[in-house]
Amino acid sequence: MTVEHKGISVYFKDQGSGKPVVLLHGFLENSNMWIDLIPVISKNHRVIAIDLLGHGKTGCLGYIHSMELMAECVEAILTHLDIKQSVFIGHSMGGYVALAYAEKNPKALNGLCLMNSTFLADDKERQNLRTRANKMAKTNFETLVRMSFSNLFSLESKTKFQNELKSALNEALKTPLQGYIAASEGMKVRKDKSLLFKKLSCKKMVILGKKDPIMNVGLLEELLKNTDVELAILSEGHMSHIENKKELSYNLERFIEYSFRFDY
DSSP: OEEEETTEEEEEEEEOOSSEEEEEOOTTOOGGGGTTTHHHHTTTSEEEEEOOTTSTTOOOOSSOOOHHHHHHHHHHHHHHTTOOOEEEEEETHHHHHHHHHHHHOGGGEEEEEEESOOSSOOOHHHHHHHHHHHHHHHHHHHHHHHHHHHTTSOHHHHHHTHHHHHHHHHHHTTSOHHHHHHHHHHHHTOOOOHHHHHHOOSEEEEEEETTOSSSOHHHHHHHTTTSSEEEEEESSOSOHHHHTHHHHHHHHHHHHHHHHHSOO
16 A cells, blocks of 8 residues: 655555554564564554665655655555554664654654664764764665665574575665665764653563674663663564564464553
8 A cells, every 4th residue: 555745655564453463573674574573563563564775665855865854755645544553663763763753743642662773873984884874875775775775683593593684785775876775874964863762651662682793782771771661682683573583473473452442
């Protein structure tokens, strides 16, 4: 299904019935990343899985896709579907987009799960890495995607999940150059959302991979001590939907049910 927004088509999947759960994929992914989780969640809930700007079947809007611009597309879809409240689950970049949506619509969330994601902004080192990657992307895009995508998995997972990695990589390679650069630039300039995340009154959860090379797991664990945020640390890397599928599914199902149990 698609919704027209600012002259482009924004693609989404809509499956199941009941209280809605919104799934937002990460960088170099699309709504197909949720292929194993949608059947599980849609048994009891309506699932909306969205292709974010420049990814999957959704078009691009210039060369900087800010998290706010992506959140506008999410809002356009939920408005079109007349969905006023839902649980959000965002993987990596999808978590940043969910936070941008929450900043504008704090009462619209029953729950927010940052999955292999963070409320912190990029540090200088990460910003510089994105700048260098965008420069390389213009001349050697496929090599860059293969290298950066492979690095998202733990060493053990690269061997154990070779077929899944190959499938996910094939999806990543479908991302257009403009989509890559625009999303990377958008992530680079995003602001710190620590205070926003702290103030949200809905159910909150952060899921991390112990061997994640992107997230500062130790720092996030320290920052989340003595807060109302539930923290789950799984055994592997950044791609929990592949590397820790069973544990992730258990945590998400429980989180969703708990989020809808209370009226915030």
